Amino acid sequence: MRNLGIAAVSAALLLALTYLLDPFRDYQLATAAAYLCAAAGLTVLIGVNGQLSLGHGALMAFGAYPVALVQNELADRGVSAQWTLAVSVLAGVAAATALGAVVGVAAARLHGPYLAGLTLVVAVAVPSLATLFGGVLHGDQGLSVYLLPPPAALGPDFPFERWQAWLALAAAVLTMLLLANLMRSRFGRTLRAVRDDEVAARLAGIPVARTRVLAFVVSAACAGLSGAMFAILAQSVSPSAFALTLSLNLLLAVVVGGLGSLAGAVWGSLLLVLLPWLVDTFTADLTLSPDLRQRLAGNLPLAIFGLLLVVVMIAAPGGVQGLLKGVLKHVPQVLAPAVRGRRRSAGGLDDRLQR
Amino acid sequence: MLSGIGVRFGGLVALDDVSLQVPDDTVVGIIGPNGAGKTTLFNVVCGFVRPQAGSMSWQGAPLRPKPQRLARLGIARTLQGDGLFAGLTVLENVMVGATRFARAGFGQGLLGLPGSARDERALREQALACLDQLGMADQADRMPGSLPYPLRKRVGLARALVSRPKLLLLDEPAGGLGGEDVDELAALIRGLPGQGCAVLLVEHHMDLVMQVSEHIVVLDFGRVIAAGPPDKIRDDPAVAEAYLGTEAGEASVSQP
């Protein structure tokens, strides 16, 4: 109930914000909102449940492609209305959820490097499906997404970017609301218990394997929604948009933002949008050879992000959210137990039983 | 309750033809040198280890345990060490122990329905009541890592007790406790049978075991070398030998 109130207020504020921003900023806001869906789901998986995923970019692809396929298919059949978007997005979420269930079942008994390896394989393999099923998915070139202009009721001059921002923000607020509900419920505690000690969790009556699969499924649904929003934002889908770097970026975002708290995912998503933009604006003022500039364009933000990650790991393991909390409470130590608990979750069953 | 249990890990015989019974409302102690197979025996009862031989029964029915089903059967266990969830508060740790009383499901939690909040309140009250009984209500919001070890062990105990078990398996509950704490623990354990909870106690602290147990089973190299009331065990030469040295222990095993 409290979460519902917060969500309603944030939605109203964000709605007002979209009117204040110009179309370019609205688009940036929309991008951050789309990232947030996936980042929030990822932080629940990694930070709260202790399962690493390097494959969330692939789950996002599973959310995005159905949007293109369903939108275009319906348009081809002459069905062209705003409601088709809801159907397409649901199809994307369903597809990502299904993939998440499969990966989750395979991952349920894996820890540490094995889990990382499995999800890495997913991250690398999924984009190549676009070529494998080139007839439908058009390989590297990808698909465009058929979209209608904003509803006429919003007025004739309503910028398309603002409409996109509305859609992505609605998705992000919904994601945050549902995840916040979950974290406050018994399920949130169950996820953390499984992360901290699987043996003790089972003895307390928690079905550990099922809980881990469910965490993956929830996280995958969020990634699917995120991917669907990216399809709507870019109005196209292609394998390169969902490559391994996307998965890594998401991972960096949730760690730098502050692992295990939904607010941390907000900071991380904002960074994901702001950092490349800041780097672009900054390097634009420098006089660089066009060649060097082009080489820096994609990689510099990633490099800075990586550097930031190292700094955060060393200086502020609680991430941005941890720093803020520490400043507010003047007791950074409160974070220590949570971080320690997370580190411990990698051990195998046998050495747990022998403690 | 347990009969003819045998467990081997590769070539190592961890348990060999172990039988024992925990009658309702009694405390049964298990003692034995390090590596005797005490924890392994608990792992068998909890379903973490499948025995190659033997069978178990619980309340008249055959028992084929799965760890996550035990709590519902009325069996709870504490772990050697503290085994707490380091990222959860003391209260949350105990609430996890009360999982079997939870009613609200995933969907209710996701949608933030009132049923979920009501359920959480009920669990919180049970957990607080349990902590209160152990004199730890004021520590409810602390993180386990910030507590001294004896209190951590007590949280582990609370987490097991909150499920209102009919059988409680305690794996070295006195490990790392000081004299006063051990006395409190002894009083607590002795009180459990009166509340309808039988206890199977693994412990190196001989005084504690002798004080609280009605029946004691001595394990050595996975075999039961002696069983009986505390007085008899105390005077049993085989037990003394098992604790004195490996050679003497082996000799006593070969001629039971």
Ligand SMILES: Nc1ncnc2c1ncn2[C@@H]1O[C@H](COP(=O)(O)OP(=O)(O)OP(=O)(O)O)[C@@H](O)[C@H]1O
């Ligand atoms: N999962 C396992 N795999 C292989 N060997 C094991 C396993 N679990 C226990 N063992 C071995 O079985 C034997 C009995 O171990 P167990 O932990 O049951 O002893 P214990 O009586 O609890 O000892 P302690 O008093 O030190 O806790 C030991 O030799 C141990 O190394």
Ligand SMILES: [Mg+2]
């Ligand atoms: Mg042991």
